Amino acid sequence: MNVHKNARLTPRGRALMVSRIVDEGWSVAAAAEAAGVSVRTARKWVGRRRRGPSEDFTDRSSAPRRCPRRTSQPRVMQIEQLRRQRMTGPAIAQALGMARSTVGVILRRLGLGKLTALEPRPEVIRYERSRPGEMIHLDIKKLGRFDVEGHRITGDRRKGASRGAGWDFLHVCVDDASRLAYTEILPSERKEDTTAFLERALAWLARHGVTVERVMTDNGSAYRSKLFAKALQTAGARHVRTRPYTPRTNGKAERFIQTSLREWAYAKPYGSSAERSKAVGPWTDSYNLTRPHSGIKGFTPWQRVNNLLGNDT
Structure with missing residues (x-):
């Protein structure tokens, strides 16, 4: 069983207290006072020790050993x-x-x-497109702005509050076949910023030799806007939407966001959200160029995209 968060003694502390009484000759009262517990508690653990070597000092369940009226x-x-x-x-x-x-x-x-x-759990259907650009995944993660270290670092929600600081929005684009990723921190998730991000992501992929055929997004209002649809039409890409309330459909973007939060956003203390935003570019470059991905057989996304495109670099 788990030790209660307010417990005075851990199993190791109980063993130390009992050893002082049984092996070192301390009085029960002195050992109890040193451990910060009552004499009655000290005697309970001494009794456990004297019942035999098979006894330990972990907590036991308070459930009765026998329950005659238990449902058959x-x-x-x-x-x-x-x-x-x-x-x-x-x-x-x-x-x-x-x-x-x-x-x-x-x-x-x-x-x-x-x-x-x-209800039977739906079968997990894993898929991977065969060539870069056949499908890219877009998603957005909302991150709170701050100008002092927050509770994730200080451990105290009463300290380090940045009230009214607003939000940052991490826009991500992940290629389905290669996991090649493009990210930006933008001030909103409105259609103007979302569409501009799409256009820059498509241009960035094109510079790496990737022509986008399909774009998968969730059903957010920005992704359903006419402005976003026009940008897709101009790029000659088909829009694929996830099923409502089914984020696993866009799983590669969801997985990338979780990885970025763990390895970038919350990996180390930042003095401010501006400092955190500056770090996302170098981290994304490292993700693309040096970080092996288990889903693509240990290759980095950059190696994977070049292998699929037949490039020598």
């Missing part, structure tokens, strides 16, 4: 069978003449507390 296994199986017929907890309790609270506890123990648990 045949009745539990009956509850599960009715639940799999999509009956609600109160309906099962009424049908079996049981308390609703008892049925609820049993259903939660079986992992059937919610009806959604009865």
Whole structure:
């Protein structure tokens, strides 16, 4: 079991206190005072030690060892069978003449507390386009601005608050086949900034020999705007939208964002959001040029795109 966050003693501290009493001859009161616990607590752990070497100093469950009135296994199986017929907890309790609270506890123990648990999980369909530019993924991550170190660094939410500082928006573009990435920090996620980012991302990919055929996005208002659609039409790219409330469809962009947060945004303390924004460019370059990717067999995105395009560099 996990040690309570306010516990005075860890298992190692309990062992030290008992060793002082049993092996070093300390009095129970003195050892208890040194450990910051009561005499009664000290005697409890000394008693545990004297019961045998097989005893340890970890916390035990407070649940009783025996429960004579516990619901029988045949009745539990009956509850599960009715639940799999999509009956609600109160309906099962009424049908079996049981308390609703008892049925609820049993259903939660079986992992059937919610009806959604009865639905089969959708099959994970993994895909990868065969050539660079066949599909790129676009997404946006909202990041809070700050001018002092925040609670992730200080550990105290009461310190380092940058109230009213606003937001930064990390716009990302990831190529499906090679994982080659392009990023920018922009002041908004409105259609003007989103469309301008798309145009710059397409131009950046074109300079690397990648011609974009499809662009996958979520259903955000900026991506559904006429301005964004016109930019796609001008580029000759088809717009592919994810299913509503299904972020895994755009999984490569989602995964890239999580990687960037872990390795860039929250990897080290920044004095301000401006300092953090300056670091995203070098980190993205490192991601593209030197960071091997397990999803593309240990190649870096730059190596992968050149291999797929048949370049020697």
